[in-house]
Amino acid sequence: MGKVLGVLGGMGPAATVAFLARVQALTPAEQDQDHIRILADINPQVPDRQRAPDAAEAMLGRMAMRLRDAGAQVLAMPCNTAHALTAGIRKVGLPFIDMIAVTTEAAVAGGARKIGVLATPGGEALYTRTLQARGAKIVRLTGADREAMMACIRAVKAGDTGEGPRAEMRRLAAALVGAGAEVVIAGCTEVPLLLEAEEVSAPLVDSAEELAAACVKACR
CATH class of the missing domain: 3.40.50.1860 (Rossmann fold)
Known part of the structure; x- marks a missing residue:
């Protein structure tokens, strides 16, 4: 059993x-x-x-x-x-x-050292600590992209998983890769409801x- x-x-x-x-x-x-x-x-x-x-x-x-x-x-x-x-x-x-520990483990397993994180500010803070403890560096969204991320999460919570928030989430993932992320963590459970792994040019580690x-x- x-x-x-x-x-x-x-x-x-x-x-x-x-x-x-x-x-x-x-x-x-x-x-x-x-x-x-x-x-x-x-x-x-x-x-x-x-x-x-x-x-x-x-x-x-x-x-x-x-x-x-x-x-x-x-x-x-x-x-x-x-x-x-x-x-x-x-x-x-x-x-x-x-969840933070098992996702961090998966993100660093392949040897990546610059990890992008799509998350709320609170989730990002948790991943910052666990990634640093594993010798990795977090790549964060900056400027207006931080609010754009929260707008995507709010859209899912309001029942909108349409092309608008999907396109925005693809753009945010690409921004992290552009900033040097070798792996991207979907560090909010709403992210995979908008983003497929094949839409990101780096490996996507889905926390859920x-x-x-x-x-x-x-x-x-």
Whole structure:
């Protein structure tokens, strides 16, 4: 028997649903019973991770406790920015798969040392720390591109995954490659809803894909 996965989701809802589909797609299975049992709390009411971090952290801790009490044995959270607020989650005493850590590992695995990051300012700060700890240098968006990135994320949250935000995300990825990035991290779970790997001229490391693969490995 595998372990039961508990997912702290809803940040945002579309990204969580896409993440659950990835876990299913990445699980080697020939029948229903080969798949992982998943308990998901898709809670879009988690306060804004950038503007109200204390309230968000407290709610995430309560969500983790409820998932544990419902039978979860391993926890994961498909939101990069919220990984700054994991103290309450870790207190519940279950293994927690760190999305930032597994994504950083994948980004540096091939020897790249200049890593571009498409993320919120909070997510970018987390990747800055983990990449530097691995001897890599982060390549950031600058100037107006930083607000353009947030506008793309807001578009996805509002249900717009059309050509406008898609073209903008392609442009932002190209800007990172132009600034020297050897690898680009999709460091916000909304990014892969707008950007395909083949649309980036450098390897694209998808944080949601890396987390889903790590969950499959931990729970099977």
